[in-house]
Amino acid sequence: MRVLDHQSFARKARRRLAAGAAFLAVAVGTGVLSAAPAVAVAPPAAAIATVAKAAVAKAAVPTTANPLPSVDPIGNPASISVLVNKSRPLNPASYAPNDLINARGSGQYMRAEAAAWLNGLFQGAADAGTGGLSIVSGYRSYAQQQQVYSYYVSIYGQAYADTISARPGYSEHQTGLAMDIGNAAGNCGLSTCFGDTAAGKWVAANAHKYGFIVRYPNGYTGTTGYSYEPWHLRYVGVALATDMNRRGFPTLEHYFAGNTAAAASIKSGADLVAADSSGRLLRYPATAVGSYAGAVQIGSGWTGLKQAFVVDWDIDGVYDILAQWNNGVLGVYRGLPGGGFAGQVVVGNGGWDRMTITVGKWTHAHGRPGVVGYFPDGVLRYYPNTFGGALSSPQIIGKGWNGMELTIADWEGDGANDILARTASGALINYRGDGWAGFYGPATTVGTGWQYMRVLAPNFGLTGAGTRGITAQTADGNLYNYGLGRGQWTTYSQVGSGWNGLKLFK
Numbered sequence: 001m002r003v004l005d006h007q008s009f010a011r012k013a014r015r016r017l018a019a020g021a022a023f024l025a026v027a028v029g030t031g032v033l034s035a036a037p038a039v040a041v042a043p044p045a046a047a048i049a050t051v052a053k054a055a056v057a058k059a060a061v062p063t064t065a066n067p068l069p070s071v072d073p074i075g076n077p078a079s080i081s082v083l084v085n086k087s088r089p090l091n092p093a094s095y096a097p098n099d100l101i102n103a104r105g106s107g108q109y110m111r112a113e114a115a116a117w118l119n120g121l122f123q124g125a126a127d128a129g130t131g132g133l134s135i136v137s138g139y140r141s142y143a144q145q146q147q148v149y150s151y152y153v154s155i156y157g158q159a160y161a162d163t164i165s166a167r168p169g170y171s172e173h174q175t176g177l178a179m180d181i182g183n184a185a186g187n188c189g190l191s192t193c194f195g196d197t198a199a200g201k202w203v204a205a206n207a208h209k210y211g212f213i214v215r216y217p218n219g220y221t222g223t224t225g226y227s228y229e230p231w232h233l234r235y236v237g238v239a240l241a242t243d244m245n246r247r248g249f250p251t252l253e254h255y256f257a258g259n260t261a262a263a264a265s266i267k268s269g270a271d272l273v274a275a276d277s278s279g280r281l282l283r284y285p286a287t288a289v290g291s292y293a294g295a296v297q298i299g300s301g302w303t304g305l306k307q308a309f310v311v312d313w314d315i316d317g318v319y320d321i322l323a324q325w326n327n328g329v330l331g332v333y334r335g336l337p338g339g340g341f342a343g344q345v346v347v348g349n350g351g352w353d354r355m356t357i358t359v360g361k362w363t364h365a366h367g368r369p370g371v372v373g374y375f376p377d378g379v380l381r382y383y384p385n386t387f388g389g390a391l392s393s394p395q396i397i398g399k400g401w402n403g404m405e406l407t408i409a410d411w412e413g414d415g416a417n418d419i420l421a422r423t424a425s426g427a428l429i430n431y432r433g434d435g436w437a438g439f440y441g442p443a444t445t446v447g448t449g450w451q452y453m454r455v456l457a458p459n460f461g462l463t464g465a466g467t468r469g470i471t472a473q474t475a476d477g478n479l480y481n482y483g484l485g486r487g488q489w490t491t492y493s494q495v496g497s498g499w500n501g502l503k504l505f506k
């Protein structure tokens, strides 16, 4: 029996009140808010009635972000791998980052992550005896870029201005990920001769180690649309920059081959990923009609898994894999936009093989998906993923969860994830999340007979854009898709067979 703490309920309810009038209106409208503090676990029959009512009342509520969106990582302006060039404007054109900081106190701005790595780059250049780097120009807003571009047009005319300056909405400087740099001594400022100085040469050879690329290299004007600019650095993150360098791609356009996310190993939240008994990592691409095409091998050596999860751990728009190993390690493999995965980053050490976990966004307070799970003691804990790397200290969110299988999914369709728990006797119970790392309202039984399911994995977009569902792998090797509506099941269909030897990733 799961006992929910009433104190915690009241606290979370108050927090919900503070969270916004719209949310409150919804909760009151369904009658759930008043019921929550008094009843922890309602009898299944009454609970189902409650859920049905809520579903009707919520028809007009806008949904919030899908926890595993199927996105284009190079079309999202907030993604560090966004591709911006003369044929790919920012969308929206007025995009402005929300995490700009003053880079090295220069008065020029960059997004926080890029600015942090820029410090390392500057230190590296100084340590290498190059004479050091200087900051010239960072973030420019749409309006500022409009001024810059108009100025060049007034002097040189539009045709030439287009080779040296971006139109507003088309500039990498507007992403907050670009920085023009120079020599600390001041020579060769914004001139191609910067590339021949000690600092310019060091930057060209080493920038990738700090997540930067020289965005407009010599000889690729036909591809990038810009003349050689050895001073214009673009932050793309260490994993991508290093991968580009290792595989010899001269430009971002080459790396992405002018396409969208198509190069990533896991392309969609509808794809299935599994490991077979010989450790091959397989992707089953979802088709447009709610089925799967034949397997594509995307990795090897995946033996020794207790379970694994497909998740965008660092919210860069490319799917990653969280691996729960039998040796107790919890590790993340970041998906690269150009395909493949970066090496394992250990995000949890020791004893994770003894945990039953599920992974997903568990609170609006954290943008990244975290881990919810329990040791054999049955105490349910939430481990926040604060930085896209190692997990932070857990908070206890429940007890008595022994023997439950856990799946994070938004049963209500209200934008706050819930936990679907499968009991040993095969009941599937929805523990409604309050969106702030706690639970809310009565638990409701949403299914029976689920003891024959070996794995439950959330899916996104399988039967159309915006659709959600649960892929269930049965003990006899069949796969079924259970479509999720708002507080109810929708479609139901068999989507696979012969999966006995495969470990389906959740």
Ligand SMILES: [Zn+2]
Binding pocket: 173, 178, 179, 180, 231, 232, 233
């Ligand atoms: Zn620039």
